[in-house]
Amino acid sequence: MNQRPDGRNVDFQDRYQRGHATPRPDATHVTEPQRPSVPPQPRGSGPYDAGRYPRRGGKAKRILISVLVILLVVAGGTYVWADSQLHKDVDLSKVIERPAEGDGTNYLIVGSDSRKGMSAVQRKSLHTGGTAEAGQRTDSMMILHVGSNGPTLISLPRDSNVTIPKFRGSESGRTRAAMGANKLNAAYAYDGPQLLVRTIEYNTGLHIDHYAEIGFTGFANIVEAMGGVEMNLDKGFKDKWSGADFKAGKQTLNGAQALAYVRTRHAFAGSDLDRTKNQQKFLAALANQAASPGTLLNPFELYPVMGAGLDTLVVDKDMNPYLLAKMFFAMKDVNSGEGKSMNMPLSGSVGGNLAWDMPKVKQLVNELKNDQPVTVTSDR
Template sequence: MPASRRRRWGLRAAALLAGLVLTTGGVGHAVINAAEHGVDRVDPFRGLRDRPEAGSGLNILLIGTDSREGLTAEERERYHLGNASCYCADTILLLHLSASGDRATVVSLPRDSYATLPEHTFAVSGAHHAPHADKLNAALSHGGPPLMVRTVEDMTGLHVDHYVEVSFTGFVRAVDEVGGVEVCTPRPLRDEQAGLDLPAGTSRLDGAEALAYVRARHVDGASDLGRMRRQQEFMAAFAEEAISGGLLLDPARLGTVVRSLLASVRADPGFGAEEMLRLAEALRDFRPSDARFASVPVEDTARAVPGLGSTVAWDERAAERLFTALDEDRPLPSGPGPAPAPGNEPASAEPATGVAC
């Protein structure tokens, strides 16, 4: 499939999945209402003060954690996860939905972003911590969801309306339930630490392989930024698989996939079935051009900071333009700023020996 056509279909799939899963023939309503009871609740807004004012539209903070909870020792070995978990944010996404429901933007925030964690009580020891420099992903392990929300709000100036957190377990099992997901890589991808070994071209990934694909950080010089592009690409591919594979027309399979995902999900108490359904209705008439993936513009991908190691430094002026646009519910600015959409990087970024996807 040509790259341009695949990108258009990927956007269409990503846009339609949320709406169709929940609105087609009433099936989605029943699935969500039943599955909602399997979602753990957490209050990410507890104790937060002096927050940014809510802008137009809706901002949802999506966190993928490195939790191994629910995985057997055999599964941890197979997925190359080890036994240790710092309860850190492995993936950080900010989803903005326009007030009119006709536009969605998913912004990836690098997990190694240089950040100042606000004053907090350290979750592990109960000790008081004054504001200090750290990587963004550490906010979750230091102070749980409230500190993660507060740190993201401080860095972006945006008001977070909802919080959703998912662990490895639900991701792996959901991919297996849809029968795997097809991806295409222009060149071989190998990362021994993540357990990734893919040839150039098209591959169908099961849950374990998909986890390695979205977690790998040592396949090229792009490190976390390259991984974010793969994560965005995989989201669209997963949606495409769900639609083209007939998942939405099979209530039993649909229910199983949703339950697999939600079994390892935590969300704020205000994000229940009613809100999910209202959100789905708003997304129902999405067009392919209405969805966009972006990344926070960065100035330095490997800024050395004593005590922290290599960090990602944002391009503050370009980042401000991006987040101001979201706060004002406008389309993202053109020009310097967000990274290219997945699969839309300059051709020179791929080696001459690569294959076309």
């Protein structure tokens, strides 16, 4: 016991009651020690964040970005290369008195009998005859309309009776007088692609937006680069002039066979009309195979095919690889049934040439210009 200055005795109980010292802990109430507070850590600084333990998705993301960059560089380089390979020799701006542009895009696709670059051995094996310097003619002519109602492919028989109007010479630049009634392929023979476009536009009233032409050599080389094109022939036929010798049924045509198939006319009673139908079938099948994932996604398939085609392809000055690809995909759609293929409507013959059914032609052109569904049919 202790004694205070005033003489009072103070025991421990009194000390605790008056609060002069630390209170005695109560056995029935024990306070747990508080844990030190930890301020929240910003995202990315935790023990499992990048730096100590990288996230699993980070590496995959970097790989994906790298692959995309590489693909973009390759695609860009391919586009530039392909554009540089195109022979942009046709200047449609020199065509005079052109009809107004309509909706959609109209391609004039021409197959010429050019033997440029062919050796004597090739001309013999492909049954083309002639010489490498021989004048060119058009073996096939088609208008491909690409619009919002599916593509329409229209064959123009080379023996069509048309008027060759006045025109501007492609080399001289001088205006030439009209030539009157002629076969359609005579326009190309007289002054090449520009007069052919002028003649088609004059006789149809349809504006041609782009031009694409391929010769014998390029055609055969594309087919060879693709490893052949599979066709299912309804009937077999032979033609000593083109070298055709086919049996009915499914088969793969190589370059020489494909050229013989699209050139054959003497084996058919309908002559040029049957040939144009075969040309449509083959070109649609070729486009379908060329635009397939197996070709587009395989560089060992794609680049040889592109190289073979671009080497002899002649186009207009405004054509580019994108528009060319658009054309091929439209032809693929024709083959898959999403489009329509037909001959130019005919009404008979004039002097041995095929006469167009002009009321039907006018209706057809009006539907194409307004990008409407094509309702016109061809009976031949």
